[in-house]
Amino acid sequence: MDFKTLINARYSVRKYKPEPISEELLNEVLDAGRMAPTAVNFQPFVFIVVNEQGKLKELYHAYPREWFATAPQVIVVCGDHKTSWKRGNDGKDHADIDVAIATDHMTLRAAELGLGTCWVCNFDAEKVSKALNLPGHLEPAVLLPIGRPEEVESPPKKRKSLSELVKFNGY
Numbered sequence: 001m002d003f004k005t006l007i008n009a010r011y012s013v014r015k016y017k018p019e020p021i022s023e024e025l026l027n028e029v030l031d032a033g034r035m036a037p038t039a040v041n042f043q044p045f046v047f048i049v050v051n052e053q054g055k056l057k058e059l060y061h062a063y064p065r066e067w068f069a070t071a072p073q074v075i076v077v078c079g080d081h082k083t084s085w086k087r088g089n090d091g092k093d094h095a096d097i098d099v100a101i102a103t104d105h106m107t108l109r110a111a112e113l114g115l116g117t118c119w120v121c122n123f124d125a126e127k128v129s130k131a132l133n134l135p136g137h138l139e140p141a142v143l144l145p146i147g148r149p150e151e152v153e154s155p156p157k158k159r160k161s162l163s164e165l166v167k168f169n170g171y
Protein backbone atom coordinates (compact mmCIF):
# COMPACT_ATOMS: atom_id res chain seq x y z
CA MET A 1 0.00 0.00 0.00
CA ASP A 2 1.52 3.38 -0.89
CA PHE A 3 1.55 6.02 1.82
CA LYS A 4 -1.33 8.11 0.46
CA THR A 5 -3.53 5.02 0.18
CA LEU A 6 -2.57 4.00 3.72
CA ILE A 7 -3.49 7.42 5.14
CA ASN A 8 -6.91 7.15 3.54
CA ALA A 9 -7.40 3.50 4.52
CA ARG A 10 -6.79 4.02 8.26
CA TYR A 11 -9.95 4.71 10.18
CA SER A 12 -11.14 4.49 13.76
CA VAL A 13 -12.13 0.87 14.30
CA ARG A 14 -14.83 0.46 16.93
CA LYS A 15 -15.53 -3.27 16.67
CA TYR A 16 -12.88 -5.97 16.94
CA LYS A 17 -12.67 -9.70 16.48
CA PRO A 18 -11.97 -11.38 19.83
CA GLU A 19 -8.69 -13.11 18.87
CA PRO A 20 -5.58 -11.31 20.06
CA ILE A 21 -3.01 -10.37 17.42
CA SER A 22 0.29 -12.23 17.32
CA GLU A 23 3.27 -11.03 19.31
CA GLU A 24 5.11 -10.49 16.05
CA LEU A 25 2.46 -8.12 14.68
CA LEU A 26 2.17 -6.35 18.01
CA ASN A 27 5.93 -5.78 18.04
CA GLU A 28 5.81 -4.37 14.51
CA VAL A 29 3.28 -1.80 15.65
CA LEU A 30 5.15 -0.96 18.86
CA ASP A 31 8.35 -0.57 16.87
CA ALA A 32 6.70 1.99 14.61
CA GLY A 33 5.98 4.01 17.76
CA ARG A 34 9.54 3.58 18.96
CA MET A 35 10.90 4.97 15.68
CA ALA A 36 8.83 8.17 15.85
CA PRO A 37 10.69 11.48 16.01
CA THR A 38 10.63 13.26 19.38
CA ALA A 39 11.73 16.66 20.62
CA VAL A 40 15.53 16.53 21.22
CA ASN A 41 15.15 12.77 20.68
CA PHE A 42 14.20 12.42 24.36
CA GLN A 43 11.60 9.66 23.61
CA PRO A 44 9.51 10.57 26.66
CA PHE A 45 6.97 7.78 26.55
CA VAL A 46 6.17 4.27 27.64
CA PHE A 47 3.86 1.88 25.78
CA ILE A 48 1.98 -0.38 28.19
CA VAL A 49 0.36 -3.37 26.51
CA VAL A 50 -2.75 -4.53 28.32
CA ASN A 51 -3.93 -8.01 27.37
CA GLU A 52 -5.05 -9.61 30.64
CA GLN A 53 -8.83 -9.87 31.05
CA GLY A 54 -8.79 -8.34 34.54
CA LYS A 55 -6.74 -5.34 33.46
CA LEU A 56 -8.81 -4.88 30.29
CA LYS A 57 -11.88 -4.73 32.51
CA GLU A 58 -10.25 -2.03 34.63
CA LEU A 59 -9.55 -0.02 31.47
CA TYR A 60 -13.17 -0.52 30.46
CA HIS A 61 -14.22 1.07 33.76
CA ALA A 62 -12.12 4.09 32.79
CA TYR A 63 -13.77 4.19 29.35
CA PRO A 64 -17.09 2.34 29.60
CA ARG A 65 -18.11 1.88 25.96
CA GLU A 66 -19.37 -1.46 24.69
CA TRP A 67 -17.28 -1.34 21.56
CA PHE A 68 -14.12 -0.70 23.59
CA ALA A 69 -14.69 -3.97 25.44
CA THR A 70 -14.37 -5.87 22.13
CA ALA A 71 -10.67 -5.01 21.80
CA PRO A 72 -8.46 -7.98 22.71
CA GLN A 73 -5.53 -5.70 23.53
CA VAL A 74 -5.00 -2.06 24.35
CA ILE A 75 -1.76 -0.12 24.11
CA VAL A 76 -1.72 2.61 26.75
CA VAL A 77 0.55 5.36 25.51
CA CYS A 78 1.96 7.25 28.48
CA GLY A 79 3.82 10.54 28.33
CA ASP A 80 6.77 10.90 30.68
CA HIS A 81 6.76 14.41 32.05
CA LYS A 82 10.05 13.81 33.86
CA THR A 83 12.02 13.24 30.66
CA SER A 84 10.07 15.28 28.10
CA TRP A 85 11.60 18.37 26.52
CA LYS A 86 10.45 21.71 27.92
CA ARG A 87 11.03 24.69 25.68
CA GLY A 88 13.54 27.09 27.21
CA ASN A 89 11.75 30.38 26.62
CA ASP A 90 8.35 29.46 28.07
CA GLY A 91 8.62 25.98 29.59
CA LYS A 92 6.15 24.38 27.15
CA ASP A 93 6.13 20.63 27.78
CA HIS A 94 6.34 18.65 24.52
CA ALA A 95 5.31 15.26 25.95
CA ASP A 96 1.85 15.39 24.36
CA ILE A 97 3.27 16.18 20.92
CA ASP A 98 5.77 13.32 21.14
CA VAL A 99 3.07 10.92 22.34
CA ALA A 100 0.81 11.95 19.47
CA ILE A 101 3.46 11.35 16.82
CA ALA A 102 4.33 7.92 18.26
CA THR A 103 0.65 7.00 18.45
CA ASP A 104 0.03 8.08 14.89
CA HIS A 105 3.00 6.01 13.70
CA MET A 106 1.43 3.01 15.42
CA THR A 107 -2.03 3.56 13.94
CA LEU A 108 -0.62 3.80 10.43
CA ARG A 109 1.65 0.76 10.79
CA ALA A 110 -1.28 -1.20 12.20
CA ALA A 111 -3.45 -0.22 9.23
CA GLU A 112 -0.69 -1.30 6.87
CA LEU A 113 -0.69 -4.70 8.58
CA GLY A 114 -4.48 -5.03 8.24
CA LEU A 115 -5.08 -4.24 11.91
CA GLY A 116 -7.53 -1.80 13.41
CA THR A 117 -6.94 0.85 16.07
CA CYS A 118 -8.82 3.79 17.50
CA TRP A 119 -7.42 6.75 19.41
CA VAL A 120 -9.21 7.05 22.75
CA CYS A 121 -8.58 10.08 24.96
CA ASN A 122 -11.98 10.59 26.57
CA PHE A 123 -11.22 8.33 29.53
CA ASP A 124 -10.82 8.71 33.28
CA ALA A 125 -7.05 9.19 33.60
CA GLU A 126 -7.04 8.65 37.35
CA LYS A 127 -8.64 5.21 36.97
CA VAL A 128 -6.12 4.21 34.30
CA SER A 129 -3.18 5.43 36.41
CA LYS A 130 -4.45 3.40 39.35
CA ALA A 131 -5.11 0.27 37.30
CA LEU A 132 -1.59 0.32 35.86
CA ASN A 133 0.24 1.56 38.98
CA LEU A 134 1.65 4.52 37.11
CA PRO A 135 4.08 6.79 38.95
CA GLY A 136 3.10 10.48 39.05
CA HIS A 137 5.37 11.57 36.20
CA LEU A 138 3.75 9.11 33.75
CA GLU A 139 0.51 10.40 32.25
CA PRO A 140 -1.76 7.97 30.43
CA ALA A 141 -2.41 10.04 27.30
CA VAL A 142 -3.98 7.63 24.81
CA LEU A 143 -5.73 4.28 25.02
CA LEU A 144 -5.12 2.55 21.72
CA PRO A 145 -7.26 -0.56 21.27
CA ILE A 146 -5.74 -2.81 18.64
CA GLY A 147 -7.00 -5.93 16.92
CA ARG A 148 -8.51 -7.37 13.79
CA PRO A 149 -11.39 -5.18 12.64
CA GLU A 150 -14.80 -6.81 12.52
CA GLU A 151 -15.68 -4.70 9.48
CA VAL A 152 -13.09 -4.04 6.83
CA GLU A 153 -14.83 -1.27 4.91
CA SER A 154 -13.52 2.13 5.92
CA PRO A 155 -16.26 4.77 6.15
CA PRO A 156 -15.95 7.90 3.99
CA LYS A 157 -13.69 10.52 5.53
CA LYS A 158 -15.32 13.69 6.80
CA ARG A 159 -12.69 16.39 6.61
CA LYS A 160 -12.53 20.14 6.15
CA SER A 161 -11.33 21.30 2.77
CA LEU A 162 -7.74 22.43 2.31
CA SER A 163 -8.97 25.97 1.62
CA GLU A 164 -10.51 26.05 5.12
CA LEU A 165 -7.31 24.85 6.74
CA VAL A 166 -4.48 26.50 4.86
CA LYS A 167 -3.43 30.15 4.91
CA PHE A 168 -0.35 31.65 3.37
CA ASN A 169 1.90 34.16 5.08
CA GLY A 170 -0.29 34.78 8.13
CA TYR A 171 -3.82 34.32 9.44
Ligand SMILES: Cc1cc2nc3c(=O)[nH]c(=O)nc-3n(C[C@H](O)[C@H](O)[C@H](O)COP(=O)(O)O)c2cc1C
Pocket residue numbers: 010011012013118119120121122123157
Ligand atom coordinates in the same frame (compact mmCIF):
# COMPACT_ATOMS: atom_id res chain seq x y z
C1 LIG B 1 -6.60 12.97 20.10
C2 LIG B 1 -7.77 12.10 19.70
C3 LIG B 1 -8.66 11.67 20.66
C4 LIG B 1 -9.72 10.82 20.33
N1 LIG B 1 -10.51 10.31 21.32
C5 LIG B 1 -11.51 9.46 20.99
C6 LIG B 1 -12.32 8.86 22.01
O1 LIG B 1 -12.14 9.11 23.20
N2 LIG B 1 -13.29 8.00 21.63
C7 LIG B 1 -13.50 7.67 20.31
O2 LIG B 1 -14.40 6.86 20.03
N3 LIG B 1 -12.75 8.21 19.32
C8 LIG B 1 -11.76 9.09 19.63
N4 LIG B 1 -10.96 9.61 18.64
C9 LIG B 1 -11.19 9.21 17.23
C10 LIG B 1 -11.79 10.35 16.41
O3 LIG B 1 -13.15 10.47 16.70
C11 LIG B 1 -11.56 10.03 14.91
O4 LIG B 1 -10.19 9.94 14.64
C12 LIG B 1 -12.17 11.11 14.00
O5 LIG B 1 -13.57 11.12 14.14
C13 LIG B 1 -11.84 10.84 12.53
O6 LIG B 1 -12.28 9.57 12.12
P1 LIG B 1 -11.25 8.47 11.54
O7 LIG B 1 -10.21 8.20 12.61
O8 LIG B 1 -12.11 7.27 11.28
O9 LIG B 1 -10.62 9.02 10.30
C14 LIG B 1 -9.91 10.46 18.97
C15 LIG B 1 -9.00 10.89 18.00
C16 LIG B 1 -7.93 11.68 18.36
C17 LIG B 1 -6.93 12.08 17.30
